[in-house]
Amino acid sequence: MTRDELLHAFFGAEDWTPHTLDEHYFDGRARVGNETATIIGTAGRAEVGVDLCLRMASAVLECVRKRPDEPIVFFLDTQGQRLRRHDELLGLNGYMAHLAKCCEVARRKGHPLLSVVYGEAVSGGYLTTGMMADACYAVADAEIKVMNLPAMARITKVPLEKLQALAKESPVFSPGVDNYLRMGHLRAVWSGDYATRLAEALAEVRAASSHEDRRMQLGMERGGRMAAAPIAERVAHG
Amino acid sequence: MRKSYSEASARERVLGLLDAGSFHEFVPPSERASSPHLAQLDQPVAFDDGLIAGRGTLDGKPILIAAQEGRFLGGAVGEVHGAKLVGLIRRAVAERPAAVLILFDSGGVRLHEANAGLIAVSEILRAICAARADGVRFVGLVGGSAGCFGGTGLIARCCDAIAISEEGRLAMSGPEVIETVHGVEEFDSRDRALVWRITGGKHRYLLGETDRICTDDIADFRAAAIALTDGPAGLTLEDVEREHAQLAARWEAFSDCADGLDVWRRLGVAAPEDVPMLATDAFTAIADEVRP
Numbered sequence: 001m002t003r004d005e006l007l008h009a010f011f012g013a014e015d016w017t018p019h020t021l022d023e024h025y026f027d028g029r030a031r032v033g034n035e036t037a038t039i040i041g042t043a044g045r046a047e048v049g050v051d052l053c054l055r056m057a058s059a060v061l062e063c064v065r066k067r068p069d070e071p072i073v074f075f076l077d078t079q080g081q082r083l084r085r086h087d088e089l090l091g092l093n094g095y096m097a098h099l100a101k102c103c104e105v106a107r108r109k110g111h112p113l114l115s116v117v118y119g120e121a122v123s124g125g126y127l128t129t130g131m132m133a134d135a136c137y138a139v140a141d142a143e144i145k146v147m148n149l150p151a152m153a154r155i156t157k158v159p160l161e162k163l164q165a166l167a168k169e170s171p172v173f174s175p176g177v178d179n180y181l182r183m184g185h186l187r188a189v190w191s192g193d194y195a196t197r198l199a200e201a202l203a204e205v206r207a208a209s210s211h212e213d214r215r216m217q218l219g220m221e222r223g224g225r226m227a228a229a230p231i232a233e234r235v236a237h238g
Numbered sequence: 239m240r241k242s243y244s245e246a247s248a249r250e251r252v253l254g255l256l257d258a259g260s261f262h263e264f265v266p267p268s269e270r271a272s273s274p275h276l277a278q279l280d281q282p283v284a285f286d287d288g289l290i291a292g293r294g295t296l297d298g299k300p301i302l303i304a305a306q307e308g309r310f311l312g313g314a315v316g317e318v319h320g321a322k323l324v325g326l327i328r329r330a331v332a333e334r335p336a337a338v339l340i341l342f343d344s345g346g347v348r349l350h351e352a353n354a355g356l357i358a359v360s361e362i363l364r365a366i367c368a369a370r371a372d373g374v375r376f377v378g379l380v381g382g383s384a385g386c387f388g389g390t391g392l393i394a395r396c397c398d399a400i401a402i403s404e405e406g407r408l409a410m411s412g413p414e415v416i417e418t419v420h421g422v423e424e425f426d427s428r429d430r431a432l433v434w435r436i437t438g439g440k441h442r443y444l445l446g447e448t449d450r451i452c453t454d455d456i457a458d459f460r461a462a463a464i465a466l467t468d469g470p471a472g473l474t475l476e477d478v479e480r481e482h483a484q485l486a487a488r489w490e491a492f493s494d495c496a497d498g499l500d501v502w503r504r505l506g507v508a509a510p511e512d513v514p515m516l517a518t519d520a521f522t523a524i525a526d527e528v529r530p
Contacts, residue, residue, distance in 0.1 A: 050489055057482055064475060083416045085425040089436050089501065090492060091447045093410040095485055097363075097395030102478050104367035109475065123347065123356055124410055127392060131360035132367075146352035156349050158279050172275050172317070173352045185357045213364050215357065216321065225354060227274050228321035228361075234271075235264045235291050235325025236332070 001139060003043040006075060006118045010194045025052060027059045032071060033199030038063040040129075041075035048125040049082035053095035056129060060102040064109050071112040071202055076130045077119025096128040103132035112205040114198070116190075117142040117177070131185070134205045138177040140191035145175030171224045184219025241456045243381045244405055248290050248305035251341050254456035255379075255463055256294035256303065263292040264329075265322060273316050275351040284310045287318040291326045296339070297464045302330050305341035308384030313344030315389060316351045320358020327365040330374045337375040337467040340397065345412065346388020359389030366396045367473060375399075375471040379459055380406040381452070385437070387412045399469060401450040401462035402439040404518060408447065409437040431514060435498030440513055440521060444502055446484065446530045453518045484530060505529065 001009065003026065007016055015031035016039070024046035030039050040059045046052060063072055081092060107113055115130035117138040123146045130136055138144060146152075149167065153160040167174035171182040180186045190197045216232060219225030243251060252261060265271045267285035276283050288310035293302050304326050306313040323340075330338045347355035366376055376397035380386045385407035386394050394400055394408060402408060413427035413436070426432060435441055443451040449466060452458040495501045502510035506528040513521065 054482075054486055054489060057478075057485075061475075061479065061482060081410050083411050083419045085413075085416060085436060086496065088409045088411060088416070088425075089441075089495060089498065090488060091395075091409075091442070091445055093391035093408065094395045094447050096410065097392045098478065098481055098485055100363050100392065100396060101367055101473060101481070104364070104371060104473060105475050105478050108371050108473075124388065124392075127356070127360055127363065127389060131357075132364060144353075146347055146356050147349060152349050152352065156279070156281075158281075158350070162279070166278055170275070170278070172354050173350060179353050180357070183353055183357055185353075185360070211368065213361055213368075215361060216324070219357075225317060225357070227317050228324075228354070228358065231265065231271055231318050231321040232325035232328065234269075235322050236328040238264055 001118050001141060003041070003077070010198060025055055032073065032202050035071060035202065037071040037073050037202070038067065039073050039075065042078045045077055045079040045120055046125070047082035048078055048080065048096065049084065049087045050090050050092055050095045053099050057099045057102045060099070060106050064106050064111065069110045071114065072106060073198070074115040074130050074133060076115060076117045076121050076126060078121055078125030080122035081124030096124065100128035100132050103128070107134065107211055112202060114201055114205065116198070117144055122146070134208070134211065135187045135201055136185055137201060138180070138186055138189050140177070140189050142177050143175055144177050144180045149174060179224070182222050182224030184215040184217070184222055184225055243403060243454050243456050243459050244383050246456060247309065248307040248341065248343065251456060252290055252292070252303055252305050255339070255460045256296055257298065260294040261292055262294065263290060264326070265291065271318055271322070273318050273351065275317065275354065279350050281350055287316060287322065288313055289319040289322045291322045293335070296336070296467060299336035299467060301337050301339055301467065302326055302333070302335045303339045303341070306343040306382065306390070308343035308382040311348055313382065313384045314346060314348035315344060315355045315358055316348040317354035317358060319348070320355060320362060324358070324361050324365050327362070327369050331369050331372055334374070337377050339377050339379065339463055340393070341379045341382070342386040342390050342394050343382025343384045344386060344390040345384055346390055356389070359393065362393050363396055366393065370398065370471065370473040373471045375467070375469060377401070377463060377466045379463060380408050380439070380448070381454060381459060385412070395447070398471065399466040400448040401452055401459060401466060402442055402448040403452050403454045403459070404439045405454050406439040407433070407437040408442050413437070432497070434514065441498040441501070444505060444525050444529050445488065451518060451522060487530070
C-alpha cells in the first residue's frame, strides 16, 4: 500500500498528527489503542542514506528524551541503503549502526518498539530500523527481500530456473513476506482491521516479561528455520 | 617475526591472537555444523559454516572470540554462521568475559540463504546492542581479505571499539555493487587507490570510525586487541547522544566531499596526497593530531 493508504487504513482521519511529511520520510504521533505512539516512517521506496539515518535517529532520541515510555512504531517502505560513493565516504554503516543503538537504548528505557513493512523492505534499509523492533509485522501486499532472483542467479551462478523451482518449497532465499513469517522474523502478516491489529501488537509487547529476541524459536516452531535455534543453544550452553 | 593477518586463515588468526594453548572451540568442525541450505544449490559446505566460536585468554584475561573465514563464500553470513555468533553473545551475557572479540572477514549476507542471513544479521545486531547494555564489551578487528561489508559492517560498528589495518576495508555497500547500479563514473571499483580512500583503514581511522590502526601483522592486531579490551562497557542514552552529535558534525563538515582526500584536507592534514604512502607509525602520529 502507499503511505496515504497506510495512514488512512491504520489511523483514519482523526488519529494521526503529522509532524514531518516529506517525500521519503515522515514522523508524527498517532493513536494506537488507548495510547499515543511516536510514528517514524520511510516512504516512496526511500533510499536509506546518511541524512535519513540521522533524521530517524533524531526522532527516536527526541521521543526518548521528551516522552518516557511512549511506544515507537516504524512504518517502512525502503529500497535499501543508498548505493552512493558519497554515503560510503562518510561511513554509512556507522550511521546505520547508530540508529540500531538508538533503538536499543529506547527499548531499555521502556519504549515498546514495533515495525510494519507496508511497501518494500530491502536488506540494509530494513536491518537497523524495522528489524530492531520488539515485534515486526508486514501488510499482506508488502515485499521483504535481500535481492530478486535474477540478480541472485547472476551473482551465485545458480541457474534462475533452479532458484525459481527451489523457492516454491524453501523460504530461505527468495523474496516474500510469507517467507519471513515462516522463518520467525515476522510475528504476523496483516490483511485488514489494521488499527485493531496494531493495538493488539502493542499490548502484547507491553505485556511481555522480557525483551528477549524469540525469532529463532518462532522460526523453528513454524518449520521455516530449523538450524538456528539449536546451534545457538549449543554455542551458548555447550 | 611478522605474520600477515590478511593472508592467514580465520583459525590461524585466532591461534595467533590468543595466549598460546588457551583456545577452546565451541561446536568445532568435528561436530559438522554445516549449512543445511547449500547442498540443494550444489555449493560446497564448511564444517564450521565459515565461523569459528570459542573461548581463550588474551594477555591472561578471559575472552570469548569469533572469527569469520573470508575464504569460505567470502565469509558471508548464513543461518548457522549467524546462529553461532548469536550463541556466543548469549554466552557472554552469562559468563561475563573481559571482552568478546570478533574477527570480521565478510562481504555481508550469504545470498544462497539470503533471508536466513538477513534475519541472522538482525539477531546479531540486537544481541550485541542488548549485551552491551548489560555491560559486555565488544571489540571488532577488521583486516581480512574479504573486508567488512554489508551486514557485517553494521555489526562491526555496533561494537564498543574497532581495530583496523591499513589494508582493512569497512563499509556498507562494496564498490562493485555501487558501480553495477550507478556506473563506473560513480565508483570505479577497479581503481584500488580510490577504493582505499573511501573504504580503507586509514580513511576510517581519520574519520573516527575506528579506534586503532595496525599494520597487517597478527602480533600488531594482538597488541591492539589487548589495548582495546581494556575499556568501559555499557550502552546508555548519553553514549548514543554523544555519537549522534559526532555523526551530525561529520555530516555538517563533509557533506560536500567526494573523495577521502577532500575529507583529510578539511580535517587539517597538511599533505593529504601523501597519506596513502605513509607508514603506520607516521600516519598515526599525523592522524591523531586531527581526527575528531
